[in-house]
Amino acid sequence: MFLSTVIPGPSSPGRNIDVCLRPLINELVQLWSSGALTYDISRKQNFLMRAALMWTINDFPAYGMLSGWSTHGKLACPYCMENNKAFTLANRGKASLFENIFNTVMDVKGKTKDNIKARLDIALYYNRKNIELVYDESRVAKPRASFVLEKNAQLLVYKWLKSLRFLDRHASNISRLVNIEDCRLYRMKSHDCHVFMQTLILLAFRDLLLKKIWDALTEISHFFRDICSSKLNVDHI
Numbered sequence: 001m002f003l004s005t006v007i008p009g010p011s012s013p014g015r016n017i018d019v020c021l022r023p024l025i026n027e028l029v030q031l032w033s034s035g036a037l038t039y040d041i042s043r044k045q046n047f048l049m050r051a052a053l054m055w056t057i058n059d060f061p062a063y064g065m066l067s068g069w070s071t072h073g074k075l076a077c078p079y080c081m082e083n084n085k086a087f088t089l090a091n092r093g094k095a096s097l098f099e100n101i102f103n104t105v106m107d108v109k110g111k112t113k114d115n116i117k118a119r120l121d122i123a124l125y126y127n128r129k130n131i132e133l134v135y136d137e138s139r140v141a142k143p144r145a146s147f148v149l150e151k152n153a154q155l156l157v158y159k160w161l162k163s164l165r166f167l168d169r170h171a172s173n174i175s176r177l178v179n180i181e182d183c184r185l186y187r188m189k190s191h192d193c194h195v196f197m198q199t200l201i202l203l204a205f206r207d208l209l210l211k212k213i214w215d216a217l218t219e220i221s222h223f224f225r226d227i228c229s230s231k232l233n234v235d236h237i
Helices: 014-033 060-067 098-103 110-127 151-162 192-206 211-227
Strands: 038-042 045-049
Touching: 038 151, 192 211
Parallel strands: none
Antiparallel strands: 038 045
């Protein structure tokens, strides 16, 4: 359980999270170096338990708080550091990597101007003629990207989610979180998101997206499924 999820928003500890984590660090040090006397109910005897924190899973801003690394600007990547190809976008004025330009091309409610600037940057830095802005006498058109679903395809996905039923404790009743009219999911818990990423995403979009896009989603889904499993196959790693 990560502290910034317990204390979200303006009250989040931010860079002072090391103060909040200090008691946890002290206990982890004790568990590794000295251990803790623990009762094994199956053997009905005590044993000395030792434990170690192997990794954490968090988004990039939380990674910045947890590690102390600045996740903003041209040195945002902690692996590439100064050996990256980051640059400042001419229209949006943001430090960016080539991959990030592609990811900014999406229609977000209330972000129309930002979206147009992203399309202008694509024309300058990235060879994707099919999603550049198209000008005519009366308006500026934004072609749909290949990963954007048409309205009828979106409805198919949400209707399918509405019909899903799961075994007890596998996931919550996701059908109750679906709003077909608005084509939205509401109040998904973190475990539901994991189920969606690791299992449902492959089934939901298999017949609706181009194969190369679905293949990429499949790789991401398998990655999250592997790192969250209790056992890992060395060949998969």
